[in-house]
Structure formats: structure tokens, C-alpha cells
Amino acid sequence: MKFLKSQPVLLSAFWLVLVLVSLFTRSYIPIDETRYVTVAWNMWLRGDYLVPWLNGVAYSHKPPLLFWMMDAGWAIFGINNWWPRLVPSLFALGSVFLTVRLARLLWPHDEQAPVYAPVILLGSALWIVFTTATMFDMLIAFFALLGLVGIMTAWHGKTLQGWLLLGLAIGGGLLAKGPAVLLQLLPAALLAPWWGKGAQRNWRQWYLGVLGAFVLGVLIALAWAIPAAIRGGETYSHAIFWGQTADRMVNSFAHRRPLWWYLPLLPILLFPWLLWLPAWRGLARIAKGMMNPGVKFCLAWLVPAFIAFSLISGKQVHYLLPILPAFALLLAHSLPQQRFTRSDQVLAALAAVIVGAVLIFMPHYAQAHHVAPWISQISPILGVLMIAAAGLLLLADCRNGNFEIWKMTAFGAVVVVLTVYLAVIHTAGLAYDIRPVGARLKVLEDQGIPIAHAARYPGQYQFIGRLTKDLDVLHSSQLAAWFAQHPNGKAVVYFSTKQSLTGLRAEYQQPYLGEVVAIIGKDAWPPKFDAQDSGQDEE
16 A cells, blocks of 8 residues: 555556546547657658658758657657657656756755645646657756756765756757757756855856766757758758758747737636635745745746747747746745635636536537537536536645645646636547648558648648658649649649538548648549648648
């Protein structure tokens, strides 16, 4: 029984439940997850593990670490769907345990922070959703935490070990997603005189250590980048050295999204914690003067990164993942001296009741309004379960602090699973599951039939369908000429859901995100309907 009560076992078990729920309730979601697994698939098919490829072109948008990890798993376990989804999840689990280690380094005499921080992190809505997302940000979160552990290890006197960890973290982060990792690590390292104020330090040696770690990290990344640039050619070389750094930063200040875009999303991304009254009391204690070196360290990590993400116009919610552990650490450190009552859960429970009522009402609303057809299929049982979860939250005992944190974490997970996985993704079905399209394209490919894609193509069908040949990517205005050259060919086209598609002579069609995707032959082109680009944004 002691084994079942140990923190590593509980954390791992909770993580495993999240992974299994995701694996059994959804497939790869277009367009990001499908694109990244396709790049790894192309690496596998080509046997070229130096330069990533997509649609026959060197893929410069992301470094190769995630793709390497996917291919390594396929080499061990064979080609499968589950391994690429498990890779970021393993980094998520590693991040949870690094959070424990960092808490102990920040507050050696605080016994509760290492216990609370990983649980708060696991229970945050943003972390729950992206724990199983086949994307790069969880890798950045891991390497950021590894580097921060390195900084604090060096601070506590183990300088060689600390700077080596920081250098490895910078190198791994650069190979995972480029310079984004530096936003997490350099401010905390460079602001040491602020968060470590009063300590007797040789700052010259400190900054030489930071510089040495930075050089080590850059050398690790260059060990891949230089050979890849030579292999990929001039355009690819410019893209990986400048397109992911200077060019992207310059273009990012066009402010497509306002500075404050993240702020109204925080109650959702940090659910249930920002609706939990003890969290506000704890954060207020920090604001009123609980400014010890550990708190200041977390702020030196969190604040500069959040400001940078707010300034960059191309905002995405998952960009905040690497700084979420800073929030968890600050909250965990501020909680131990508090007493918990049932009234503390009222706001979180009320939010769940409102969401539950919306889930019950939405099918009736969908029948009377023009919305996505799948909304009418949402089961009202999910809303009832949500309201029941709110009731259990209020009824459960709240005298034990550790139990209280786990209770809120479980509650947050239930809310996310019911809404995101079951009410939206699972109910939406084919709108987010493109495996049937991929399977039909594979049949056509095996028959030697040419296939065109009449829209921008982020590769969403390649791995899903196990396709081994690139599709002919063109604009819908070019389809007539393409069909003239390939009279037996088939084309993938997209239509708006706002028009009736009755009479469309498609060999196959299904919902696709907010559109309809169809596979048609020459006899169905041009249709009497307006075909359109798939409407997917570029990276």
C-alpha cells in the first residue's frame, strides 16, 4: 500500500490515465499533428535523417529532434500510430519530475512545494490537453526545466554539473524547436544578481559559466545544422539559420493578435486554479512581499518569457506550456500555510455547472441554428456528469492539504476530458478524424491512380494513409488542365459547409474541420459548387 501512496507512482498513474484517454478517444488532429508525423514518415521512407522533408521540399520550419524520436520508436516497435503520440507525453512526464527537482533546489526547507507543484502542473487544463499532443512545446518545456535545474545546481556550488546540464538543455531545446528555449533559460541565468541578491558570488565566473553553457548548446545544435545546411542547399540553409531566428522575429511584430490576447484566456488555460480561492490568497502573499530568491527566480523565468510571447504577433496557447511550471511552483510555494474550506471550491464548481448546462443545451441550440452538424450529437449525459463532478467537488473532505490539491487536479482533468475529448473531439468524429480519407487515398495509390490535392497541402493524409508518393499539389483553377493530363486521376477538393452539396458526384466525402473534403474524378469537375482552399494557416 505504501507503494501506491508514493508520489512518483501517483504522478505516473495520473499521467498514464491521461495518455490512455487520449489514445482511445482521438486520432491525430489536423493540421499540426498530422503534418509533424508526416515529416517523420517522410524521413523514414527516404532514409534521410539529416534533412526533414514535406511534399518533396526540404522542411525548414522545425528542427529534427521530434522527428528523430518518432523514427527511433518505429525502428524499435515497428510502424504504428501510438508511438509518435507517446513521445511528447514522455517528455511531459519527465517535466513533471523535473518540476519536483527544481522545487527542492529553489526551497530546500519547504517540504510541501515539491509535493504540490507537480500535482498543480498535472491538473492545469493547458497541460492536460497538450500532454498527449504531437507537437514541440512539451519538448521545450522539458529542456527549459532541465536547464533551470542546471542553473540552480550551479548556484548551489556544483558548477561543472550545473553548466553541463544547462548546455545540454540549450542544445536539446535548439534541436527541438530552435531559439525559443533561450527565452526560458537566458533571463533566469542573466538575472542571477537580482534573484540571488545578497549572496557572495564571483559574477565574472558566473557569467563565464553561462557563456560556456550557451556555447556548448550552440555547438550541439550546429553538429546537426551545418551538415543539414550543406545537404539541404542554399534555400534550406538560409531558412534554418535565419528564417527561424531573425526573419521570424522581424515578421512576428506585425501584431496579427493584440498584446492582451493571452490574458482573457488564462482562466481557461489555468483551470481550475484561477477559479480556486486559495490560489488567489497564495499569489497575493507573493505580491505582498513573499519575495525570497526562489520566488524571484520563478519570476525571472516567467515574466520575460510571457512578455516576449505577448509581443510576438503569432500567438498560440501552447506557446505558454514551457512557463506553466513556473506558475505551478509559485502557487505550490504559497499554499502550505493556508487552511482549506468547502467555500474555496465554489467558483470552480460553479464554472463546471455552467459548462455542464451548456453541454446539455447545445444539441437543442444546434437544431435551431446553422452550426456544425456534430454539435447536435453531443450527449446531454456529458453535461450531467459535469454537474455531478461539481457536486462531488463540494462534498469531498477538504481538511487535508495534499488531498485537496489532488482533488482539484482530478476535477480539472474530469472537466477537460468531458469537454475537450468527449464533447468536442470524440463527438465531432470525422471532422477531426481523417483516417477514412487516408485509407481511400492509399487504395488509389496502390492502384497506380494519380492523385492531386487542390489546395495548400500540409501533408495531413501522408502518414495517416501510409502514402509513399507525394500528391500533386495545385490550385483548384489548375484542376481542369491536370485532369486533361490525368483522365483517370482523382483529386482531393474542399467545399464550404455553408452550401448544399446535394448532387456532388464525389467518390467519397466527409466533414473536415469546418469544411467538407471530397475525392472526385474528372467527370465531377468542375462542380456546380464553389471549391476552395482548405483554409489552413501556414506555420
